[in-house]
Structures are given as C-alpha cells and as structure tokens.
Amino acid sequence: MDPINRLAALFAEFPGIGGRQSKRFVFHLIKRDKAYINELVKLIQSLQSSVFECTRCHRYFMKKYPDAPEECFICIDTSRDHHTLMVVEKDSDLEAVERSGTYKGLYFVLGGTLTILEKDPSRKLRFNALLDLVSQEKDTIEEVIIACAVTPESEHTSEYVESMLLPLIHETNTKITHLGRGLSTGTELEYSDADTLRYALEGRK
C-alpha cells in the first residue's frame, strides 16, 4: 500500500474518523511544513514513554519527574475529598468535569462503555479494578457518583456498574448516585459546558 493510503488507513482507526476524513488528514499533512511534521512525529513518539496510566483512577497523566508516584496528582492530592468517587467513561469526561471546577472528589475511569449485547460484561472495561478499589476503600468512600452520558450504551453501562457495586456496599453507609437531569439525551459528558455539569452534579440522586 502506498504511504498515502497506508496513513489514511491508520487515521481511519481513530475514534469517530471515517475514510473520507482520514484522507483529508493525510492531504493536510502533505501541505504542512517540516517543523510542524517534526513536532507531530516527536510528540507521538514521546507519548508512550512520558504518559502513564494512574494505578488508582486509571486516567492517563504525565509524570512530573521519572520517579514520581504511580498515582496521578488528582489521586494523591490530600486537599481533595477522598470520600467521593466519580466513575466516568473516559479521560475526556474527567477533563470536562475538572474544567467545570465544580467537583473536588476523586475519579475512576472505566475506559469506555458496554455494548448492549455484550456477552461477558465483567471482562470488559475496568470493572474488576473498580470492584477492587471500592472494596479496598469501602470504609472511606461515602458516595460513588456514576457519571455516564445519556445514551443507551452509557445507561446500560451505568446500570451494570451499579448492579456490580451494590453487593459490595451492601453493609456499609456508602451510597450510589447518578448525575441528575440537565444532561440532555445523547449528550456526551465531554461536550457539556461547566454550567450543565454543575446542575447535573447538584441534581444527582
């Protein structure tokens, strides 16, 4: 395969990118100058060596120095509320909530959503890591906020998370809440503005 089609095929593997868009990316790159291409190549190459997955919340983060802790700066921040855990689908959702400045608890990133017909859901996403975290910290965690989008797959995921957590917190005072109304149907968390996220958070139940 020639470089144009090969590169287009790689871009087509990106989330939400179709064949036509991937070709547009390639032609965009052909027109750009060397400095731009060099920076792009360098950044892509450095991603895997400088970005780590937090061992607690599983978000991706940059270590400030090589021997920095394996947990990200949100998880080790003692000024945050360690009694509240928000479960989000993906890193970009976490970033949207952080940008809104309305939440001071901790997070857990599931890593995606379940498809409705998933045959073996317990093996998908990071469900086992979430179960481990909640069972280890069930005396500390007072509230688990399930912050999934309002789409059929996200709602399915949210119900599944709740059904898995319920037996764990059965004899504790931990409660499970969901983001309230205000997130309109079909809206992804990552595209919600700060006010919408604040209302959804305040209206959780």
Ligand SMILES: [Zn+2]
């Ligand atoms: Zn973390």
